[in-house]
Amino acid sequence: MLYFPKWLVTLILAICLAGVALTIPNLFAQQTVERWPGFLPKKQVSLGLDLRGGSYLLYEVDMRSVLTERLNNILDGLRDGFRTARIGYTGLAAEGDHVAFTLREPERIEEARAIVKKLDPDLDMTAGAAGAVTLKFNDVALQRVEQQIVDQSIEIVRRRIDETGTKEPTIQREGADRIVLELPGVEDPEFVKRILGKTAKMTFQLVDENAATADKSHLPPGDEVLPLKDGHSPPGAMIVVQKRVMVSGDTLTDAQATFDQYGAPAVNFKFDTVGARRFGDTTKSNVGKRFAIVLDNAVISAPVIREAILGGQGIITGSFTSESANELALQLRAGALPAPLVALEERTVGPDLGADSIHAGALASIVAVILVVAFMLVFYGLFGFFADIALMFNLCLMIASLSLLGATLTLPGIAGIALTLGMAVDANVLIYERIREELRGGRSLISSLQAGFERAFGTIFDSHLTTLVAGFLMFFLGSGPVKGFAVTLSIGVITSLFSAILITRLQIVSWLRRTKPKAIPI
């Protein structure tokens, strides 16, 4: 135990040195560190939002609405298909996650099955008694769709956030259908929330002037009634439009906020070539009629087509303020979200509070270090001093590990550091108490030291491991602040094992060699 091979001494010293070197960048401002020459370590501990200030937003992708939309499309498709094939049915409706209907002639089930298969191969068809049929998406298809929708949503969210000019945003998937946004420096996430609050699905559809809006039950097939929110019509106004989409918003290449000829805020848009041609063709053959600009299932403008619009660009006027025009332009540029996002959680910390927290956390940690250091000096004298040196290296190693791992330091994380500093000397206490005991038991100096380190090791190992178990559980099951705490706690436990056992021992051994004492001051 008291024999240290050269390589081990070198290794211990190298680790200590590396710990100190990797800690140093954290003592300087980020800008200063960036100017350092390339060979110096530059990684710093990244601060959590609770310390640097910023917004954390948790969204859920609303898969239900996607499912409902798809089911509704299937309803339309079935109606068409059954009409052409002259298959009689009753009670065709979407219910929750499935479509149900009843065949008038149950024996034609195979014909119906063929139509369904052609419509959407992902549908599972179950035939009940007396022609009752239910259609459901199979789980594999649902999962694939979910994966796709969430991936797409993350991409669109990223584009929208980038458009807002937020620096260093983190956008990540969490679980199956959630998206986490971390926006450092964003003090008021209202704008971000508004930007993400709409899917911004835009389509251009023709208005059906012949259908009366009041009479919903006698709607011509292929038409739908939508609320009209163009800023001039009374609230609650409705308008009938054709379901067929002339041109959809995903053919837009650009959108900008602008002003119309009366100086009212408006949104300018440009189609790509495909969209421009389609828009040109449709407007050419529908001069004098109205078309509807549909945004998220509401008609925001329904202008009369005065002449064919061939240039591939247009302007939306209506009930915009300059802010809402800006927002819509941004959303159109970034693209439509495939599904609505529901905000589940929002946490925003202002920069002042963050700075206060860093202050409080640092102060508490420093006081904790001073108290523990003083305590060890008082109760163990010179050996306490050795433990204190080890404690300092332990602190450096913790900070170095956090920097290396790119872990995020949160306020509970700082608490974890302070706490592990208190716990770290436990290993020293165990060893020293054991040495005292062995000395009392009449052993010689060297053999007492030997026995102290040897016997205490098992105990130290066991007692540290249980804390590590709790740390790992917190990391895997906890969220946000708890995770931050778990990281520092676990790292602290591991580094303190190293420092308390190896660094302390190395000091004691070299002290023994240097001074060859007759008694030890313990």
Added chain:
Amino acid sequence: MFHPVVIIRRIPGIDFMGLHRLGFALSALLTLGSIVLFLVQGLNYGIDFSGGTLIEVRTPGPADLARMRGTLDGLGLGEVSLQGFGGPDDVLIRVARQPGDDKAQMQAVAKVKAALPPELDYRRTEVVGPKVGGELIQAGVIATVLALVAIALYVWLRFEWPFGVGAMLSTLHDTITTVGLFSLLQIEFNLTTLAAILTIAGYSVNDTVVIYDRMRETLRKYKTMDFRALINKSLNETLSRTILTVSTVALAVLSLLIFGGEVLRGFSIAMLWGIVVGTYSSLFIAAPILYYIRPRRASRAKEGEAPPAETQRVS
């Protein structure tokens, strides 16, 4: 160079086993009391778990709580509570969970912000929807249960099953009474408190393991020693270490409690209690319980350490 202060020069002869019935009774009382408190009074759940809205604002001058309360009560958002937080110009506004879905929570914040004067500094805004709150409770309970089981399993593997049972019971006692303390004082119970409880579970068993380790050693050394005396001996021999370690951790936690700010207060209180009660339970529950469920004294060879002296002599 330095002269260390030795608090315990000679191994004391405290009769812990003589006090163990008293300890058991006290612990039973504390545990039962905590359970009753939890069931009757419940916990003051922070918004992490209950869902709802929390806004911390700093007013330019000393805050006029009454006026702010009047303004916010008129919004029809249900229960709105205001309290000072740290300094006189810091106010913590808590809006109860809104009926309806997650969207309703977000709208409540907008309403509050619109109603309050514009010169306020919003230091912190937290909105947790009902969905996430429910999940966090679930994850928290699972984590705590798993921690207890994992610790018991570990101790069982490293020692023998009676030790595992003892460690689990004393750790359970520590976590339950910590929850009881939070119920009694109605301190906000949030995610950081949960982290504290898990840490307590890990830490309190630390003490227990040290004592068990010593008991195992003593069991090997003194094969015929009366069990009661054996427990007492082990506890007394480790007492100095117990006191010193508890002190260093307590020092760290105390500085967190005093200087760590409002946000960490709940955490620090939980930790402080956990350290004290964890030490107590190691001495008065974990150790004496082995008097009743005794580990076998003849099975030391399988521990993977040096075989007993007799066998060595034979070979």
